[in-house]
Amino acid sequence: MLSDLEFDRRHIWHPYTSMTQPLPCYSVSRAQGVELQLADGSILVDGMSSWWAAIHGYNHPRLNQAVSEQLKSMSHVMFGGLTHRPAIELCRRLVDMTGSELECVFLADSGSVAVEVAMKMAVTYWQGKGQIRHRFMTFKHGYHGDTFGAMSASDPENSMHRLYQGYLPSNLFAESPDVIFGGQWQEGEMDNFADMLERNHTTIAAVILEPIVQGAGGMRFYHPNYLKRVRQLCDKYQILLIADEIATGFGRTGQLFACQHAGIVPDIQCMGKALTGGYMTLSAVITTREVADAISQSEAKCFMHGPTFMANPLACAVACASLALLSENRWQQQVADIELILNRQLKPLLNSEYVKDVRVLGAIGVVETVRPVNMAKLQQFFVKQGVWIRPFGRLIYLMPPYIISPEQLVRLTDAIGNALSEPE
Numbered sequence: 001m002l003s004d005l006e007f008d009r010r011h012i013w014h015p016y017t018s019m020t021q022p023l024p025c026y027s028v029s030r031a032q033g034v035e036l037q038l039a040d041g042s043i044l045v046d047g048m049s050s051w052w053a054a055i056h057g058y059n060h061p062r063l064n065q066a067v068s069e070q071l072k073s074m075s076h077v078m079f080g081g082l083t084h085r086p087a088i089e090l091c092r093r094l095v096d097m098t099g100s101e102l103e104c105v106f107l108a109d110s111g112s113v114a115v116e117v118a119m120k121m122a123v124t125y126w127q128g129k130g131q132i133r134h135r136f137m138t139f140k141h142g143y144h145g146d147t148f149g150a151m152s153a154s155d156p157e158n159s160m161h162r163l164y165q166g167y168l169p170s171n172l173f174a175e176s177p178d179v180i181f182g183g184q185w186q187e188g189e190m191d192n193f194a195d196m197l198e199r200n201h202t203t204i205a206a207v208i209l210e211p212i213v214q215g216a217g218g219m220r221f222y223h224p225n226y227l228k229r230v231r232q233l234c235d236k237y238q239i240l241l242i243a244d245e246i247a248t249g250f251g252r253t254g255q256l257f258a259c260q261h262a263g264i265v266p267d268i269q270c271m272g273k274a275l276t277g278g279y280m281t282l283s284a285v286i287t288t289r290e291v292a293d294a295i296s297q298s299e300a301k302c303f304m305h306g307p308t309f310m311a312n313p314l315a316c317a318v319a320c321a322s323l324a325l326l327s328e329n330r331w332q333q334q335v336a337d338i339e340l341i342l343n344r345q346l347k348p349l350l351n352s353e354y355v356k357d358v359r360v361l362g363a364i365g366v367v368e369t370v371r372p373v374n375m376a377k378l379q380q381f382f383v384k385q386g387v388w389i390r391p392f393g394r395l396i397y398l399m400p401p402y403i404i405s406p407e408q409l410v411r412l413t414d415a416i417g418n419a420l421s422e423p424e
């Protein structure tokens with residue numbers, strides 16, 4: 001019989017892997033607070049929050065309790081024709097948190113599905129207005145997920161999606177935002193975007209973007225004026241604005257939602273990842289009443305979408321507990337403290353000949369190297385150093401749980417420093 005790890009290598013796909021040349025994989029047996037315990041007993045400080053999600057850390061008593069309490073009454077029921085308290089309480093919280101203009105919530109399964117839902121809503125909105133519009137406009141370097149609609153709005157040059165370009169709906173990509181967060185805003189920066197929108201606006205259903213942080217497309221932090229200007233242009237041409245806050249939502253950038261850095265409100269907002277504190281897969285799309293009303297005027301007179309596991313009560317219950325924790329906790333202070341330490345610890349790495357750039361925003365720290373790293377080797381090095389950091393391409397980045405201690409955070413940044421002082 002194959003050992004567990006051999007079986008895994010032979011039979012199980014992991015994200016972005018090949019069955020014939022699998023990447024090294026570590027078996028994790030326990031996750032507690034900010035630590036992951038591997039099957040061999042070694043303990044790693046987690047720098048990833050399981051890809052932006054586990055903001056309160058792992059095995060949190062309040063989140064555990066929410067799931068076990070919910071299990072006592074109901075694990076799942078269909079959402080067609082039925083409703084329940086966990087969903088209602090969660091949507092109440094989301095409506096309260098996102099501000100007065102966003103008020104109609106659709107609960108979906110994952111980030112990518114939330115993006116599909118948002119794009120489909122935009123197309124249906126235009127049907128409701130008696131127009132056929134199915135193109136989307138965005139910036140280069142964006143990333144919105146791995147499903148077909150989401151890929152069609154992600155950077156066409158991104159290695160994750162390049163191969164599928166011939167099969168995807170053709171969308172419009174303006175030059176990516178170059179002025180960095182905190183940088184000097186330059187007039188004319190948005191000319192390319194504005195021209196493209198002016199020439200094509202009658203066919204565009206919506207602009208879709210990741211506010212402030214372009215994540216998997218390069219971990220780029222851009223100036224809030226781009227968002228302000230996009231909002232103005234969308235208003236001018238009466239095009240919808242979809243904000244994909246799946247990675248940035250729930251405090252990661254130092255604001256509850258990244259759009260708040262620019263003081264703008266989108267027409268449709270996608271949320272996922274940290275929504276359940278990383279416990280379960282759940283996402284949400286929230287829209288203005290105007291969007292919902294137009295959708296009700298479409299040919300079907302409704303929004304034709306209804307996943308089997310929509311509003312799963314266990315996921316909704318843990319999301320409620322996670323949002324309650326967020327509102328009670330000192331997340332602003334925690335994120336500000338993380339930002340301070342990341343700046344102090346990572347910025348000196350700019351002196352390394354292997355480092356092209358170091359950038360920090362909220363609880364995100366990024367070291368961009370001059371050439372692509374050997375991911376498998378570097379990950380192995382980090383595991384030996386007792387930390388969990390998963391680099392990709394030229395990016396070594398940290399996005400720890402907000403509850404990380406200064407000492408744990410320094411272990412992560414020191415490990416990056418060590419890796420750069422003895423690269424492959």
Ligand code: PLP
Nearest residue numbers: 110111112143144145215246247
């Ligand atoms: N949108 C953004 C901005 C993301 O960062 C991601 C995932 O990394 C997604 C969408 C897709 O989310 P999921 O992986 O949950 O499908």
